[in-house]
Amino acid sequence: RPRREVLFFPSQVTCTEALLQAPGLPPGPSGCPCSLPHSESSLSRLLRALLAARSSLELCLFAFSSPQLGRAVQLLHQRGVRVRVITDCDYMALNGSQIGLLRKAGIQVRHDQDLGYMHHKFAIVDKKVLITGSLNWTTQAIQNNRENVLIMEDTEYVRLFLEEFERIWEEFDPT
Amino acid sequence: RPRREVLFFPSQVTCTEALLQAPGLPPGPSGCPCSLPHSESSLSRLLRALLAARSSLELCLFAFSSPQLGRAVQLLHQRGVRVRVITDCDYMALNGSQIGLLRKAGIQVRHDQDLGYMHHKFAIVDKKVLITGSLNWTTQAIQNNRENVLIMEDTEYVRLFLEEFERIWEEFDPT
Ligand SMILES: [Zn+2]
Ligand SMILES: [Zn+2]
Numbered sequence: 001r002p003r004r005e006v007l008f009f010p011s012q013v014t015c016t017e018a019l020l021q022a023p024g025l026p027p028g029p030s031g032c033p034c035s036l037p038h039s040e041s042s043l044s045r046l047l048r049a050l051l052a053a054r055s056s057l058e059l060c061l062f063a064f065s066s067p068q069l070g071r072a073v074q075l076l077h078q079r080g081v082r083v084r085v086i087t088d089c090d091y092m093a094l095n096g097s098q099i100g101l102l103r104k105a106g107i108q109v110r111h112d113q114d115l116g117y118m119h120h121k122f123a124i125v126d127k128k129v130l131i132t133g134s135l136n137w138t139t140q141a142i143q144n145n146r147e148n149v150l151i152m153e154d155t156e157y158v159r160l161f162l163e164e165f166e167r168i169w170e171e172f173d174p175t
Numbered sequence: 176r177p178r179r180e181v182l183f184f185p186s187q188v189t190c191t192e193a194l195l196q197a198p199g200l201p202p203g204p205s206g207c208p209c210s211l212p213h214s215e216s217s218l219s220r221l222l223r224a225l226l227a228a229r230s231s232l233e234l235c236l237f238a239f240s241s242p243q244l245g246r247a248v249q250l251l252h253q254r255g256v257r258v259r260v261i262t263d264c265d266y267m268a269l270n271g272s273q274i275g276l277l278r279k280a281g282i283q284v285r286h287d288q289d290l291g292y293m294h295h296k297f298a299i300v301d302k303k304v305l306i307t308g309s310l311n312w313t314t315q316a317i318q319n320n321r322e323n324v325l326i327m328e329d330t331e332y333v334r335l336f337l338e339e340f341e342r343i344w345e346e347f348d349p350t
Pocket of ligand 2: 210213
C-alpha cells in the first residue's frame with residue numbers, strides 16, 4: 001500500500017540532533033545531553049521524509065527559514081542528492097531566510113520577480129513522494145501554527161507537481 | 176476510481192455568474208453580457224467542487240475574502256447544507272473578509288484567540304471529499320499567486336482532517 005500520511009502542526013518542540021547527525025537511525029536514547037524531549041514529532045517526521053531522498057529533491061517554498069530543515073537540505077546536497085529550490089523573492093530577503101546559506105553551499109535556487117507570490121509549499125523526494133500542505137518552512141509556523149502537511153506516494157500527483165515545478169523552474173531561469 | 180485532482184493557480188479570470196446563479200449546469204453560452212471569458216478556470220472548478228455539497232461543508236480557512244467563494248458558501252447554506260466555518264481571528268478583522276457576511280447569514284463561525292495562526296486552508300464536502308492546499312480564499316491569491324489545491328475523494332484523509340476540524344471546533348467553542 002503506497003504511503004499516504006498527514007502531519008498536523010504545531011509540532012511539539014523536540015531535539016532533532018540525532019536525526020540530523022546520523023540520518024536513517026531511529027530516534028532513541030542518543031546520549032544527547034540537551035533538555036528537549038527526544039521523541040518523534042511532526043517536525044522529526046517531516047525531516048525523516050526529506051532525509052529519505054537518495055537521488056533528487058525539488059523544493060518549491062514560499063518561505064524557508066527553519067534551521068533544522070535547512071540543515072537537512074544541506075545534508076542531502078552533501079550526500080550527492082540533486083537539490084533544486086524555487087522560492088519567493090519577497091520572503092527570501094527577510095532576516096533568517098535559509099536561502100542565502102543554501103546558495104553558499106552550492107545549491108541551485110531560483111526565484112520569481114513578479115507581483116504575485118510564489119505561494120506553493122511542496123517538496124518532491126526522488127520523483128516518488130509528494131510532500132505538500134499549508135506549512136511554510138519557518139520555526140514560527142512549525143511551533144505555533146495549525147498546519148497540515150500531506151506525505152503521499154502517488155504517481156499521478158507526483159507527475160502533476162513535477163510538471164508545475166519544471167514550468168516555474170524554466171520561467172524563473174535568470175539567463 | 177475515486178476523484179484525485181489538483182488545481183493550480185493563478186486562475187484565469189472568468190465569469191462565474193452562471194455557476195453561482197444556476198449551480199450544477201455546465202458552463203456555456205449563458206447569455207451573460209459581461210466581457211469576461213465564460214470558460215472553465217481553476218476558480219470555477221473549485222466553486223463546482225464546493226457547490227456539489229448536499230449535506231455538509233466544513234471550512235477551515237486562514238483567510239476568506241473572495242466574493243465568489245463567499246456567495247457559493249451562502250448558496251449552500253440557503254439550500255440547507257450544514258456549513259461550519261473555522262477561521263483565524265487576525266485575518267477575520269481585515270477589510271473585505273467574508274466572515275461577517277457569513278455570520279449575518281446565520282452560518283456558524285468559530286475562530287482562534289491565540290498567538291499562532293490558524294493557517295489551514297481546507298474544506299470537507301459531504302464528509303466525502305477533501306479540498307486542501309496552499310490557497311487562501313482571497314481574490315489576490317486566486318488571480319495572482321502560484322498556488323495548489325488538491326481535491327481528493329479519500330476516506331482516510333477525510334477522516335483525519337475531519338478529526339482535526341472537530342478538535343479545533345471544540346477548542347474554539349466560545350461558551
Ligand atoms: Zn537533544
Ligand atoms: Zn459573464
